[in-house]
Amino acid sequence: MSVYDFKAKNTKGEIIDLSEFKGKVLLIVNTATGCGFTPQYDELEKLYKDYKDKGLEILDFPCNQFGNQAPGTDDEIVSFCKMKFGVSFPQFSKTEVNGENAHPLFKYLQQSIPFSGFDPDHQLTPILHDMFVKADPDYASKPDIKWNFTKFLIDKNGEPAARFEPTTSPADIASEIEKLL
Secondary structure: OOHHHOEEEEOOOOEEEHHHHOOOEEEEEEEOOOOOOOOHHHHHHHHHHHHHHHOEEEEEEEOOOOOOOOOOOHHHHHHHHHHHHOOOOOEEOOOOOOOOOOOHHHHHHHHHOOOOOOOOOOOOHHHHHHHHHHHOOOHHHOOOOOOOOEEEEEOOOOOEEEEEOOOOOHHHHHHHHHHHO
16 A cells, blocks of 8 residues: 555545656645644745655645644635745645544554654644643554644655654755655
8 A cells, every 4th residue: 555545635626646646755744724833834835846846746735623723715725825835736625634534545644654752852842742641641652643734755656754743844854855856
């Protein structure tokens, strides 16, 4: 199994077969327009511009499961991302990434590369840890996506290669992308 075995609906309502991205390095991200990590869109767009011609595709999956931080329609999200951050990479319809209604792609990604912790040096890590441990003292042992802007790096064969939590800046994973290109 690989990410090429999945399909997802884009913001125009079209079903996209992820096998269309065969041979590319993918960065699959669950995003939100009203999150403290939303400025990462700038860094994602920079990565896209820097590496698109070398074979990188960024696939954006807005998700409203974390604090209702992506409340808009698909059209509103696309408009916001283009106007505020100049986003030009593919965007998909709002998607659930956890729970019973989680998209099968995200279930697969979680099982392939489980949660391994937040960046210990990030200023928000103590806040996130405290929030999650109050809700579930065993949260760190579970593979689910913890928050918006979790990033999955996929190799050219469609295999998950790395997982980066929201506390990892997109700029900090450029070297990992380069290794796979």
